[in-house]
């Protein structure tokens with residue numbers, strides 16, 4: 001959801017490197033997290049200056065560019081995905097706190113008990129400028145600052161009031177999820193932050209320190225980062241970072257790590273959009289996910305810290321995930337059940353938690369999440385752990401909450417994914433789950449080592465095949481431009497082609513705003529075929545003719561059935577599959593591979609189609625309306 005940046009440092013007040021500029025640069029890299037409004041706050045003498053604007057960050061930049069210098073050492077900023085209150089200037093963050101507006105605060109998350117807290121503050125004479133839950137936190141922290149100053153015998157808002165302690169007193173009253181960052185005129189050298197169920201990392205610089213929702217906030221300035229744990233408060237000054245728990249106890253074991261991502265990963269590199277770039281990075285992304293796993297004929301997953309004896313004892317696997325990550329889970333269900341002979345359930349994380357699922361100590365839960373911060377998935381992980389299950393996270397973002405709270409984590413290593421629509425992480429998630437499935441098969445003795453080696457050999461050949469599909473992008477790009485006026489597109493698949501159809505439809509919905517549905521091809525005549533009319537575009541993902549014959553021939557029959565009813569058929573088929581040609585208006589070829597690996601190839605034309613069609617419609621491909629990259633609220 002929202003993106004948050006904080007800065008404390010000595011940056012000289014040259015026009016391009018004021019603390020506010022550092023924060024604006026960080027917000028630009030976090031804008032994918034939310035982009036309906038943005039704002040910054042700096043200290044200006046003994047006052048707090050706040051600028052905030054509805055709309056994209058560019059609006060705010062214009063506003064701030066013309067400002068005079070201030071002597072501020074600190075700044076905070078926010079890019080918003082609205083929850084409480086429309087995306088207006090007033091509802092944008094930062095919010096002022098205090099009867100004289102001496103404090104500024106930004107918030108990511110939802111404060112569930114904001115209504116009674118607001119009533120309490122209103123009764124005390126606090127005035128509210130916005131409809132947000134967040135403004136409550138701003139006033140509460142400011143009120144504690146005043147109380148602390150009173151207790152210290154100082155004047156209201158005067159030095160001596162401790163912003164860290166004020167924050168600590170407030171967090172115990174908040175329910176829900178939050179990352180809060182505050183600056184106050186009475187504490188001009190520091191930014192104080194608190195987190196519960198919402199992301200926050202510290203960037204460690206030379207004489208300057210940073211706070212961010214993720215490392216992209218400060219990646220151009222430092223690669224050294226510090227994890228902030230659940231229910232912790234961090235105080236950053238230019239020279240110091242201090243962390244305490246919500247109970248006030250100092251935290252001395254915060255994990256420091258070096259960020260491996262390259263700064264060029266956060267740039268478009270000549271592509272028109274991050275999504276286009278990330279689609280075209282997929283061959284190397286898959287190679288990076290698979291790299292270095294085989295040693296002396298055995299598959300090694302060093303991150304798997306779960307006792308192999310326990311892996312042998314599990315009798316069920318449950319995959320929990322949302323959106324694209326759930327589609328990845330649906331793909332790998334076929335592989336893991338086939339290889340390991342263990343039942344695999346795939347469940348949307350937000351449904352799993354509320355249905356009293358049967359999870360025991362013999363259940364292995366696989367939590368798939370690119371961001372590692374999706375609240376629905378995190379809550380499912382916690383629920384599964386409470387039932388005694390072991391949890392393996394399949395994740396892209398190191399240091400994020402889901403892998404930290406899981407028993408083991410397998411990272412995708414595909415580099416940062418900036419576009420809101422997930423592409424390369426989807427392939428990485430499938431690749432990483434294949435590794436996990438094969439590892440389970442190895443440890444449980446389902447396969448001989450040479451069988452694993454043979455499957456791994458084929459898997460390692462996938463990046464070249466991914467590249468071959470990408471090299472053929474022009475055909476699909478043209479198709480997308482020809483179909484820019486489409487109002488509805490259907491996607492059909494069977495077996496592993498079914499989740500591919502779901503994912504193809506999701507991509508088109510989310511970035512091109514076109515009604516799209518993915519169906520299991522076999523389900524067609526149970527209802528959806530009624531949608532097929534003259535000219536209705538339908539993509540069909542055809543399984544390999546070398547696989548189970550009935551599967552291939554049944555899908556070919558499905559193509560005939562819809563064609564007979566006037567559908568325009570766009571068929572994704574293996575090279576050499578001539579059976580589809582008589583019934584296809586368009587044939588898009590992918591290289592032959594194992595049936596179970598085909599989803600890594602067949603999704604690519606559908607990603608390209610959605611990306612190009614959205615581009616042809618003049619839409620913002622990377623930042624589609626109403627969405628955000630990291631969904632940190634339930």
Ligand code: F6R
Nearest residue numbers: 323324325369370371374421422
């Ligand atoms: C769609 C998309 C979303 C995410 C979903 C889960 O393109 O990106 O559907 O897949 O919100 O996000 P993560 O993987 O971060 O848990």
